Amino acid sequence: MTTQTRRQALALIAxxxxxxxxxxxxxxxxxxxxPVFLDNDGEVIERLRAALVRGTGRPIELVQxxxxxxxxxxxxxGGVDAAWLCGFPFxxxxxxxxxxxxxxxxxxxxxxxxxxxxxxxxxTGLSDLRGGTHAYSDPDSNSGWLVxxxxxxxxxxxxxxxxxxxxxxxxxxxxxxxxxxxxxxxGSVDGYVxxxxxxxxxxxxxxxxxxxxxxxxxxxxxxTRREAVADPAVTTLQAAxxxxxTSPEGQEALRLLQLDRVEAGTPSxxxxxxxxxxxxxxx
Amino acid sequence: xxxxxLRLQSLPLSLRLPLIAAGLMVxxxxxxxxxxxxxxxxxxxxxxxELAQLHVDGLAVALGPAVLRRDVWEVYDTLDRxxxxxxxxxxxxxxxxxxxxxxxxxxxxxxxxxxSDVGPLAKGAQPxxxxxxxxxxxxxxxxxxxxxxxxxxxxxxxxxxxxxxxxERRAAGLYLLAGNTAATLALAFGGYLAMRRMLKPVARLAGxxxxxxxxxxxxPSTDVPRGDTELARLFQTYNTMSGAVQAKTEAxxxxxxxxxxxxxxxxxxxxxxxxxxxxxxxxxxxDTIRTYADRPAVVRDAADLLDRGLxxxxxxxxxxLDHNRMDRSGQPLRPEDFDDLALLFEPEVARLxxxxxxxxxxxxxxLQPHPAVLVRQILLNLLLNAAAAAGGAGGVxxxxxxxxxxxxxxxxxxxxxxxxxxxxxxxxxxxxxxGGGVGLRLVRDLVRQAGGRIDVxxxxxxxxxxxxxxxxxxxC
Numbered sequence: 001m002t003t004q005t006r007r008q009a010l011a012l013i014a015x016x017x018x019x020x021x022x023x024x025x026x027x028x029x030x031x032x033x034x035p036v037f038l039d040n041d042g043e044v045i046e047r048l049r050a051a052l053v054r055g056t057g058r059p060i061e062l063v064q065x066x067x068x069x070x071x072x073x074x075x076x077x078g079g080v081d082a083a084w085l086c087g088f089p090f091x092x093x094x095x096x097x098x099x100x101x102x103x104x105x106x107x108x109x110x111x112x113x114x115x116x117x118x119x120x121x122x123x124t125g126l127s128d129l130r131g132g133t134h135a136y137s138d139p140d141s142n143s144g145w146l147v148x149x150x151x152x153x154x155x156x157x158x159x160x161x162x163x164x165x166x167x168x169x170x171x172x173x174x175x176x177x178x179x180x181x182x183x184x185x186x187g188s189v190d191g192y193v194x195x196x197x198x199x200x201x202x203x204x205x206x207x208x209x210x211x212x213x214x215x216x217x218x219x220x221x222x223x224t225r226r227e228a229v230a231d232p233a234v235t236t237l238q239a240a241x242x243x244x245x246t247s248p249e250g251q252e253a254l255r256l257l258q259l260d261r262v263e264a265g266t267p268s269x270x271x272x273x274x275x276x277x278x279x280x281x282x283x
Numbered sequence: 284x285x286x287x288x289l290r291l292q293s294l295p296l297s298l299r300l301p302l303i304a305a306g307l308m309v310x311x312x313x314x315x316x317x318x319x320x321x322x323x324x325x326x327x328x329x330x331x332x333e334l335a336q337l338h339v340d341g342l343a344v345a346l347g348p349a350v351l352r353r354d355v356w357e358v359y360d361t362l363d364r365x366x367x368x369x370x371x372x373x374x375x376x377x378x379x380x381x382x383x384x385x386x387x388x389x390x391x392x393x394x395x396x397x398x399s400d401v402g403p404l405a406k407g408a409q410p411x412x413x414x415x416x417x418x419x420x421x422x423x424x425x426x427x428x429x430x431x432x433x434x435x436x437x438x439x440x441x442x443x444x445x446x447x448x449x450x451e452r453r454a455a456g457l458y459l460l461a462g463n464t465a466a467t468l469a470l471a472f473g474g475y476l477a478m479r480r481m482l483k484p485v486a487r488l489a490g491x492x493x494x495x496x497x498x499x500x501x502x503p504s505t506d507v508p509r510g511d512t513e514l515a516r517l518f519q520t521y522n523t524m525s526g527a528v529q530a531k532t533e534a535x536x537x538x539x540x541x542x543x544x545x546x547x548x549x550x551x552x553x554x555x556x557x558x559x560x561x562x563x564x565x566x567x568x569x570d571t572i573r574t575y576a577d578r579p580a581v582v583r584d585a586a587d588l589l590d591r592g593l594x595x596x597x598x599x600x601x602x603x604l605d606h607n608r609m610d611r612s613g614q615p616l617r618p619e620d621f622d623d624l625a626l627l628f629e630p631e632v633a634r635l636x637x638x639x640x641x642x643x644x645x646x647x648x649x650l651q652p653h654p655a656v657l658v659r660q661i662l663l664n665l666l667l668n669a670a671a672a673a674g675g676a677g678g679v680x681x682x683x684x685x686x687x688x689x690x691x692x693x694x695x696x697x698x699x700x701x702x703x704x705x706x707x708x709x710x711x712x713x714x715x716x717x718g719g720g721v722g723l724r725l726v727r728d729l730v731r732q733a734g735g736r737i738d739v740x741x742x743x744x745x746x747x748x749x750x751x752x753x754x755x756x757x758x759c
Contacts, residue, residue, distance in 0.1 A: 133396075133397060135356070165355075165397060165398060167354075167355045167356045168356060169356045169360075170356070174356065174360065177360075177363065178356065178359065181359070181363060181391070181392055181393075182391070182392040182393035182396075183355070183356075183359045183388060183392040183397065184392075
């Protein structure tokens with residue numbers, strides 16, 4: 001079945017479902033997205049939306065913002081029903097947020113943060129990068145900021161003085177571009193995104209080299225506000241997320257996202273991040 | 284340059300003019316090519332200016348806020364995406380600097396690192412409204428201010444790849460060169476043929492004149508160009524001139540020929556008297572013989588008288604004949620030649636009642652190297668001229684001296700001296716004025732022919748013309 005006909009079929013199903021459903025069923029479920037994955041790929045976004053429409057039987061509105069902070073803010077104030085956030089902002093607002101599910105990547109709900117440099121750069125570790133320029137992904141990103149900053153802190157150095165210049169590229173792909181293009185010497189990037197990029201844009205990642213990988217940390221989770229956990233929209237969404245690997249649309253979306261499935265997770269998954277947060281906040 | 288000019292001048296006209304025409308064609312071709320190339324450059328530069336202005340304007344809109352915030356990533360992201368979008372083929376590098384000249388970001392950060400000084404990159408950058416494509420440089424740099432919200436917030440330096448434009452211009456230059464060379468060669472060759480064809484009659488005229496060796500002969504009418512062109516008129520003028528020159532030469536030749544007889548002609552009346560005078564006595568003698576045939580003494584006296592008269596007549600006739608005998612040309616001068624002259628000249632002196640002073644003091648051996656006919660011609664002309672100048676009861680003199688080196692002839696008269704016209708004839712080569720005789724000019728020609736000289740002097744109311752003829756001069 002081609003993409004077009006499949007979309008048409010989905011639209012028909014959605015329309016039929018909407019016609020037969022109560023009024024709330026026509027209100028779209030809003031899912032906030034952060035650049036924890038290949039958020040620049042329209043195809044991926046569309047497939048994910050289609051799979052969730054199929055799974056929930058309701059219209060899905062995927063809400064993207066430039067920064068994690070904006071999406072987190074939207075979620076906290078009720079602008080979206082749920083969000084695919086990084087573990088770091090989840091822990092920052094752990095008191096108000098609840099886990100919906102954690103994606104499983106390469107068999108586990110875990111990922112790593114990569115420290116990358118230009119392909120020709122002789123650096124072999126973080127300490128070699130002192131005094132250089134560095135690209136972070138987002139100030140609220142675990143892999144794109146917290147891991148590197150906490151590593152610097154653990155080395156006993158001041159994160160704000162370690163690099164001569166730092167910048168936020170707001171997206172892991174952007175970090176990879178900044179390093180590949182030579183804008184900065186090094187970058188902190190989501191290992192999952194970098195690996196996914198290596199599969200779809202090998203020419204880009206080939207111009208970078210991973211010199212350090214963090215320990216395995218909790219994969220960016222789907223979260224919602226604690227008070228919304230029982231909302232029909234949220235429960236419907238959660239069921240759809242868990243059921244992604246059971247429908248053809250879901251499987252296609254997972255294939256594009258290079259994920260296995262989404263499973264229920266526990267906050268203890270993010271203990272590694274919690275530990276790094278403590279290290280940084282302690283300074 | 285001088286040698287080239289000289290070499291060019293030594294070329295025949297039929298080659299020189301086509302060469303000059305070809306040279307002019309080359310010059311025109313070069314100027315035209317230059318014009319085309321500069322027009323092409325102007326078009327290319329205008330295109331580049333528009334492109335660069337669009338590029339900068341677009342970037343200014345997109346980058347303004349980011350530059351204001353000094354947002355390195357935003358600036359880089361915009362430049363990187365703009366490069367990837369296609370304009371990168373022309374824009375090789377774009378650098379955005381803040382108003383202090385520090386690089387915020389560049390499309391290629393390796394060439395222009397963040398926070399580096401933009402100065403070296405801005406060096407040689409041209410403002411957009413004055414973009415020029417100079418030389419064979421494949422890249423040029425432009426610089427423009429980055430204005431946002433009405434104020435300058437930074438600078439944009441862009442490196443443009445103009446290799447295709449340079450190549451296009453070079454190709455156009457080569458095509459023009461090839462085309463112009465071919466056209467110039469063709470036109471020069473055509474010009475050469477046309478010029479040669481046009482100048483062919485001139486070459487023919489020059490060739491004809493070259494063959495004449497001093498004489499002018501008309502060009503046959505078949506060789507005269509058709510139509511009433513300048514060249515046809517030139518040929519006709521040449522033919523008219525050559526005819527006139529020929530006629531003049533012929534007239535002069537006939538005049539000189541006649542002059543030899545003119546001097547004798549002038550003596551004719553005297554000679555007639557000379558012959559007539561004794562005739563009465565001779566006739567009387569024949570009457571006497573007839574009347575006194577029986578008186579031997581009377582007959583003898585009459586016969587003697589008859590004999591003397593006839594001998595005198597014989598001498599006069601011989602002298603006259605000798606003067607004009609062509610078979611004597613080349614004969615050496617003898618004392619008898621002076622006697623002949625005296626015989627011929629004395630009747631003229633007698634007729635005019637003049638006094639003749641005649642002195643020939645020369646050895647036979649010293650006379651021999653000189654041609655008789657030439658000397659006799661010279662002397663007879665000068666003596667007749669002297670007699671005419673001296674007038675009635677005047678005096679005429681001849682003094683001849685000779686040594687082994689030269690023959691000196693001095694003719695004197697008591698006349699008023701040589702007129703300007705006579706002097707001009709005798710001493711110069713100026714054209715002979717009409718109205719006068721050619722005797723004195725003949726003397727000059729003969730003396731010059733013999734390698735001699737003529738002096739004219741006036742002393743004691745006597746005109747003296749001295750002719751000196753070197754021994755061994757040109758034989759007559």
